[in-house]
Amino acid sequence: MKTYAGGCLCGAIRYEITADAGPSRVCWCRDCQRISSNGTVNVIFPSEAIKVSGTPGRHEKTADSGNTVTRRFCPACGSHLFSDSSGRPGLTVVRVGTLDEPSSVRPTTNIWVASSPSWACVDQSLEQFSGPPAAASPAKK
Ligand SMILES: [Zn+2]
Ligand SMILES: [Zn+2]
Known part of the structure; x- marks a missing residue:
């Protein structure tokens, strides 16, 4: 297993992850x-593998799928x-830009491309989904 570390801009929140990285995607949903002012670059880890120091704020929103998405900041x-996401129990999406070494993971897929702005730099060499990824869960955001 690998280890990853990261944190927020000011350093009040830090985290360490001991796990192999799951799927990494660029998400162009409006949320x-x-x-982020752009697509977010995300990587999925088992929630239990993430040790957080500091106390993040939380925001809950019901996604188009009907799932409750809780974002921490x-x-x-x-x-x-x-x-x-309530549709993805036990797994947490980590924003790749908060990793100390963001090059340590590489996105393979663009999702929700249909809602990307006309000027978006969507890497055409990656797999594309106009909405959620087809595999696994239709509720991914
Ligand atoms: Zn901070
Ligand atoms: Zn999204």
Whole structure:
């Protein structure tokens, strides 16, 4: 298993992960655009493998799928770090830009491409889904 470390912009929230990285995707859903101003680059880990220091703020939102998505962010600097979905229990999405070494994972897929802005830099060499990824769960965001 590998280890990963990361944290928010100001350093109030830090995390360590001991696990092999799961799927990594670029998400162009409108919710991701609102929190990041662009697509978010995400990687999935087992929730239990993530040890967080500091106390993130939380925001819950019902997704188009009907699932409840809970996003965690630094209450001091606002950096978004994690996202959990009721449709994906036991797995947590980590924002790749918060890793100390963001090159340690590589996205393979673009999802929700249909809602990307006309100027988006969508890597055409990656797998594309106009909405959620077809495999696994239709509820991924
Ligand atoms: Zn912070
Ligand atoms: Zn998204």
